[in-house]
Structures are given as structure tokens and as C-alpha cells.
Amino acid sequence: MAKVLFVCNNLAVGGIPRALVNLLKELAGEEDVSLLLFEPAGEYLSEVPDTVTMVPTAGQLPLLGVTQSDLKKRSRLQAARRAVYVAVSRVFGNGWARKRVFRSVKDFGPYDVAVSYAQDNSEKAFAVGCNDFVLQKVRAKKKIACVHCDFEHYGGNTEKNRRPYYAFDRIVCVSDGCRDAFVRQCPELADRTVSIENCTDYAEILRLAQKKTAPLPVPDGAFVMLTVARIYPEKGIPRAIKAAAPVLAANPDVCWVLVGDGTQLEESRTLAKQLGLQERILFLGRKGNPYPYIKKADLFFLPSVHEAAPMVFEEARTLGVPVLTTQTTSSRQMVEARGTGFVCGNTQEEIGRALAELLADRGRLDAVRARIADMPCGNERIRGKWKALLEEKT
Secondary structure, eight states, rough: EEEEEEEEEEOOSSSHHHHHHHHHHHHBBBBBBEEEEESSOOOOGGGGGGSEEEEOOOOTTGGSSHHHHHHHHHHHHHHHHHHHHHHHHHOOOHHHHHHHHHSSSSOOEEEEEEOOOOOOSOOTSSSSSHHHHHHEEEEEEEEEEEOOOOTTTSTSSSSSHHGGGGGEEEEEEEHHHHHHHHHHHHHGGGGGGGOOOOOOHHHHHHHHSSSOOOOOOOOOOEEEEEEOOOSGGGGGGHHHHHHHHHHOOOOOOEEEEEEEEOOHHHHHHHHHHHOOOOOTTEEOOOOOOOHHHHHHHHHEEEOOOSSSTHHHHHHHHHOOOOOOEETTTTTTTIIIITTTEEEEOOOOHHHHHHHHHHOOHHHHHHHHHHHTOOOOOHHHHHHHHHHHHHHHHO
């Protein structure tokens, strides 16, 4: 049994915190697991198993895991300090600010394994800092970094952000496609880099899907196309609205419901209104429990410009909903190869054409529903891969 420390910034709603909690549930009791959160908060905090040791945060570490707006409510002095760190990082990079934060705490450890679970988004972003923290402040025999993004195309693929990975003993990417993208950028690390998919909490998804919610604001008998995503540029929502406009016009029974918020929410809502689709494209905002909405959908639609390995693909499959998504790093592996839906080209024209073809032949969706209803659910293989990695001798 290995003594393992996982490090993450917080457990707020998002794919990385959700994946971490799911993994902890699988490893708790199998390994001696501890968790350090820079800011011990977030919607998923209550789901951390009791058998996981919570390592108290200390010093200025919470500044790396809390938002500026939340910190202002707590301490104006700390908010001012964080504002300085953020400003300096934007101009000069985050090295100086993070070193100041790390000096406020003693080293953590010793551990057999330390896992940095969240990658940095930009060399000029003050948060997240897990990679730097594990390398600089944790004493461990083996150190692992996790990559949850399309490293080739996301905003953090810079020389400075690539450099820390060379100091890790292992790099875990969340799909074969993610690994391929990472290795293309860091070919010298190919022999250290493995792919291990995210775990899915099947029982919890099914339980949460039974919760009562307000009815979807669509007409009775409507065909519901659903998206659950942060509405940021990489999700491609404005582009998809333009692609969907003629398809919705040709299919008056179809409504597109979007669950989530983000920087392009208002732009997307305005665009739908300009195209006269405000009654057909509906924005519900952020929902802590999206599963009842997914369960009610006829099609899960994710039109991303780029993606890593979205957990929502397996969540939709668990609830019996076929997926249509764009060609991204892992979509063919996670959707097409498993027979849980359809993958289309990554342009506005190809998205529109795929939607039109699926809606014209809805029997293809029925066939997918019948197939995924009989698929087994379980994390045994993924848990085994993690256990082997954690207990592997350095």
C-alpha cells in the first residue's frame, strides 16, 4: 500500500475536480491516500471519502485556489495581496508570485507518491500552481503530473509550462488522444507518459438523475438536444448556433437546451435572439446537478473547437443518451469507437450537416440507445492501472 498525496487547487464544479473525487472513491481503502487542496472548498468537497486524509492548507496557499470575488468577502487584505500577485503574474509570469506563496509554508511529506492533479492554464495565470507546488514543496519518492487537456492546442502550451513536466517521474494523460498530443509537444517524455481514463461514479450519476427538477421549458413532445458545458470559446457555442439555425428551421419539433455559464453566455444568448431562435435555443445557466436534464434529453450535443477527454460523454452514456460531438483529441476513441454516438467534422458546415442528417434519420439514434442500454459500467480496469502506477518502483 503506497502513501500517496493528491494535490489540487479546489473542488469547485468542473471536470478536473469531478474526476479527482471519482478517483479518490476508487482508491480509498486500496491505498493510503491524502488530499491537499489549496482552498478546501467547492461543491464536490462533501463527496471526498472519509478514508482520505485531508491535509490542512496553510500560509498563503488558499490564494491559489480561491477567486478574487470570494476572497474579497473574507479579507480585504488578502484580496489586495492576491490582486498584486495576479497583476505581477500577468506582466512578468507567475514564478515570483508563486515562490512568495510557497515560502509561507513548510515542506509537505514524506510520501511515496505525490500527484499534481491539475495542470496550469497559462504561464501568466497566478493560479493553479499544482505542478510547481509538488515539485518545490512536497517530499516524495515519485512525482506524477496529470494532463486533462489537449496540450497541443490549449492556452498553456508554452516553453515555460512544458519545462516542469521534465522533472516528474510520470505524466498521466486522460486518454490516448491526450497522450498523443502531449508527446508531440514533449517527445523526450514519451517513455514516461501513460494514458489512464477518468473514473465515472455510475451509482451517483444514476442517483442524482432521479432528483426532481423544474420541467424543461420546451413544448410537450419536443425533441431535446442538450449541451452541458462551460460556455467558453473552446466549446464553440456561437459557431454551433449558426450551424444549428437552418437545421432548427427545418425541424420545428427540435429544441436545443444549454446548461452552463461562462464568458460567452451573453454573446450566445444574443446571437440566438438575433437569429430568431430565442424560443428554440434555451439557456438554463449553471446547474449543480445537470443529470436530470441529461436524462430527459434525446441527444447530447457537444460542439467543441478543442477538447481533451470530456467526462460528460460517459455520463450521457450512463443515462442512455446518444452523443453527437466534433472531432477533437479523444472523441473518436471515447464516442465513435465505443458505439455511444457520432463524431462529425470540426467546422460550422460539418456540424450543421451532421445535425441535419441525424435528425432526418432518427432511427440511428434509436439504435445507439438500444446498444448503450446493455453496456456494462465499472472502473475496475482504470483503478487497476492507477494502483499499478502508484505502487510501481522508481
